[in-house]
Amino acid sequence: MPRNKMSSGRTILSAVASDRVITSFTPAYNAAATPYQKCNFHPKVKAACAENRTGRVGLKITKGVLVGDTAVGKTSLVNRFCNDVFDRDYKATIGVDFEVEKFSVLSVPITLQIWDTAGQERFKCIAASYYRGAQIVIVVFDLTDEESLHHTVKWMEEACQSADSPVKFLVGTKKDLLSPAAYADIEQRAVKYSQRMEAEFWATSSKTGENIQDFFFRAVCLSFDASLLRELNTDSSASKQIGSDLINIQRSESDLYEKRKKQVQCCS
Numbered sequence: 577m578p579r580n581k582m583s584s585g586r587t588i589l590s591a592v593a594s595d596r597v598i599t600s601f602t603p604a605y606n607a608a609a610t611p612y613q614k615c616n617f618h619p620k621v622k623a624a625c626a627e628n629r630t631g632r633v634g635l636k637i638t639k640g641v642l643v644g645d646t647a648v649g650k651t652s653l654v655n656r657f658c659n660d661v662f663d664r665d666y667k668a669t670i671g672v673d674f675e676v677e678k679f680s681v682l683s684v685p686i687t688l689q690i691w692d693t694a695g696q697e698r699f700k701c702i703a704a705s706y707y708r709g710a711q712i713v714i715v716v717f718d719l720t721d722e723e724s725l726h727h728t729v730k731w732m733e734e735a736c737q738s739a740d741s742p743v744k745f746l747v748g749t750k751k752d753l754l755s756p757a758a759y760a761d762i763e764q765r766a767v768k769y770s771q772r773m774e775a776e777f778w779a780t781s782s783k784t785g786e787n788i789q790d791f792f793f794r795a796v797c798l799s800f801d802a803s804l805l806r807e808l809n810t811d812s813s814a815s816k817q818i819g820s821d822l823i824n825i826q827r828s829e830s831d832l833y834e835k836r837k838k839q840v841q842c843c844s
């Protein structure tokens with residue numbers, strides 16, 4: 577699928593690329609470290625997609641925001657997923673940057689806007705103004721830097737204050753730098769943090785690409801399922817309301833008819 581590179585390095589997809597087609601629900605990385613025990617689309621969601629009843633969901637843009645300490649690997653995560661590249665050199669994000677990715681989920685087109693915010697304190701004010709309305713909040717920490725894990729609680733609190741009932745993730749990066757034993761050690765503590773903040777835990781490496789695609793697919797699946805379900809429930813309660821309004825109108829019309837009939841009978 578053609579990808580047009582802009583000079584800023586951003587990518588615009590003219591259509592959905594074959595590697596962005598989602599036909600099944602991506603499972604959690606660790607079933608013990610997620611508040612979302614979903615491993616399939618909701619039956620109502622599946623039926624709505626099959627019958628082309630997805631309303632405005634396919635037209636809306638899903639907003640995801642990445643936050644976390646400086647140099648934990650937020651930009652690298654986005655670059656690996658969107659452009660399949662990894663840069664060893666560190667270049668601090670100034671304020672915010674964003675990428676746009678198009679997906680097809682159960683044949684419904686979905687546009688994901690990924691906001692990559694700067695971790696440096698001096699950019700915090702600018703970055704925070706982009707949290708508003710996020711449906712996916714991704715708090716990133718460095719698996720080799722325990723301090724960055726401790727700071728995730730604060731990042732999550734701040735990002736969720738202005739987000740829109742978001743799906744929440746705690747993502748550890750740089751897994752390639754750890755031995756299996758060292759990884760098992762930090763994973764235990766990270767899982768506790770994820771449980772405390774009711775977020776789903778993932779461990780990734782932007783250098784090797786490990787778990788990057790699965791993580792973003794999982795985020796899209798959870799957010800799509802939740803927003804379409806919300807839309808379907810809102811629509812059905814709206815139509816129930818219209819139905820009961822119609823019944824009330826019919827009742828008052830027949831009451832009126834009965835009254836008129838009695839009046840006519842009295843007069844005649």
Ligand SMILES: Nc1nc2c(ncn2[C@@H]2O[C@H](COP(=O)(O)OP(=O)(O)OP(=O)(O)O)[C@@H](O)[C@H]2O)c(=O)[nH]1
Binds near residue numbers: 651652666670781
């Ligand atoms: N080995 C390894 N290095 C990584 C990984 N992810 C990021 N890095 C390195 O970590 C450094 C910081 O990465 P960035 O992605 O720029 O970090 P950031 O969180 O966006 O930083 P700010 O823009 O300051 O917020 C860079 O030198 C990356 O090459 C990874 O998975 N493995």
